[in-house]
Amino acid sequence: MKNYLIMTSSTSNMLKGDNLLKENSINTVLVPAPKEYGSVCAIAIRVSEQDLEKSKELLKSHDVNVEGIYEDLHEKLDNIVKKLKDKHISLEFKEITKSIEEGKELAYEDVLYLLKTDRPAEQEALFELADEMRKKVVGDVVDIRGAIEFSNYCIKDCNYCGLRKDNLELERYRMSEDEILEIVNDIKNMGLKTVILQSGEDPHYTKEIMGNILKRIKNETGLKITLSIGERELEEYEYFKSCGADNYLLKIETTNKAIFDEIHPDGDMENRLKCIQKIKSLGYLNGNGAIIGLPMQKEEDxxxxxxxxxxxxxxxxxxxxFVPAKNTPYENLPHGDVRMTLKAVAVTRLVCQRVFIPATTALLTVDRSAQAKALISGANSLMLVNTPETYRENxxxxxxxSEVGLDYAIESIKEAGRKLPLYLTKSKEV
Known part of the structure; x- marks a missing residue:
């Protein structure tokens, strides 16, 4: 059965329409929209063909401003099968490639094959396919965002994380509202458009304190704001959205419950999933992610x-x-495999398509060339670390x-043969 994407004129219209359809027993999913129907990472309401006419009538009768309705088609890559004819690849890989060329969604078995393949020709072809898909759906410009790690206090005791509450060797810090705003203004002066506010799960920053910080950032700079502050009460997510937060990053890290419980001894996977669902339902651009190389993890996971x-x-x-942290139960474990991480990035681009995928700082920490490799394997964004040096080492x-500054980000983008964003102030000088 076909699905259709409903594009509205604003986030408020999208949320109003989504809630309206759900109240009338129409199954909807909020999904990233194709860039030709809106900005990259714009959100569309997806409905089935059988619910389309009823959806249109409801939205019209309740004055929801609809800008367009489009069939939800998977992106195609033209003529890619021919390009692989001289490569030493299996029949199964050729069939997967044919599915990509025809715009068919990859099945779990296809994804697993791509992750497991150890044939050099197939791995390189995978990276090439992901890079072509990236170019088609999000273009050549690498998005750059600035991050402020404003507190390293945390009430959780995750086994892999150096911020865990039982790490008594760590010197703790909290940044004041004015300190945060000073760095936000530095980020704005670079020309960047998005600031990421990241911390441990620190209850010191109450709903009201975080709300004031968000309001000041919006009022004084107009920057887009990504929050990454962990699991909160569900009503807090709604309040943060009303104060100016645009995006929320809350990683599942693994969907294998046994592994999740192992790495989060005081965690609750069900609550994490509820938080992710709530964030999505509020119209945030929803950030998530996985760690590659966790204990017990397999390609199937x-x-x-x-x-x-x-x-x-x-x-x-x-x-x-995965990168081990001192003074944690996992400090002596090996880091995650870079090649498997790059394969996961590439497969994610082919499967999820219209999304932002960063070349993570963890990759750079393990391999100095890995960020540039990720940018030619499906990734399309970088995060700068703008935390003041006084706090950064903690x-x-x-x-x-590894610390990613603006100069290094520009170097990585050029090494990957990609384009600098026009909004970047420094890009005018290089």
Whole structure:
């Protein structure tokens, strides 16, 4: 059965329309929209063909401003099968490639094959396919965002994270509202359009305190705001949205419950999923992601993670290797495999298509060339670390974290043969 995408004139219209349709027993899914129907990462309401006419009538009768309705088609890559004819690849890989060329959605078994293949020709072809898909759906410009790690206090005790509450060796810090705003203004002066506010799960920053920070950032700079502050009460997500938050990043990290429970001894996977659903229902651009190389993790788990991102209609997907942190139960474990991480990035681009995928800092920490490799394997964004040096060394989710400054980001983008964003002030000088 066909599905259709309903594009509205604004986020408020989209939320009003989505709630209206749900109240009338119409099954809807909020998904990233094709760039030709709106900006990259715009959100569309997806409905089935059988519900389309009823949806149109309801939206019209309740004055929801609809800008367009389009069939939900999977992107195609033309003539890619011919390009692979001289490569040493299997019949199964050729069949998967044919599905991509014809615009068919990849099945779980296809995803698993791509993750498991150890044939050099197939791996390189995978990266090429993902890079072509990236070029088609989001273009050549690499989006750059600035991050402020404003607190390293955390009430959780995750086994992999250096911020865990039982790490008594860590010197803790909290940034004041004025300190945060000073760095936000520095980010604006670079020309960047989005600031990421990231912290441990720190209850010191109450709903009211965070709300004031968000309002000041919006009123004083107009920047888009991504929050990454963990699990909160559901009404807090709604309040943060009303105060100016645009995006929310809350990673599932793994969809395997046994692994989730192992790495989060005081965590609750059901609550994490409820939070992710609530964030999505409020119209946030929804950020999520996975860690590659966790204890007990297999390719099957990574494949299920990728299918989860597709089914959830996630807008931003961060995939990085596990990197051990000192003073944690996992400090002596090996880091995640870079090649598997790059394969996961590439497959995610082919499966989820119209999304932002960062070349993560964790990749850079493990391999100095890996960020540029990710940018030619499906990734299309970079995150700068703008945390003041006074605090930076104590924000240790993992140890020996590489710092991504503006100069290094520009170097990585050029190395990958990609384009700098026009909004970047410094790009006018290079």
């Amino acid at each position: 990574i494949a299920k993670d990728i299918m989860f991102f597709k089914d959830m209609g996630i807008n931003m997907i961060g995939i990085g290797p 924000y240790v989710i993992y140890s020996n974290k």
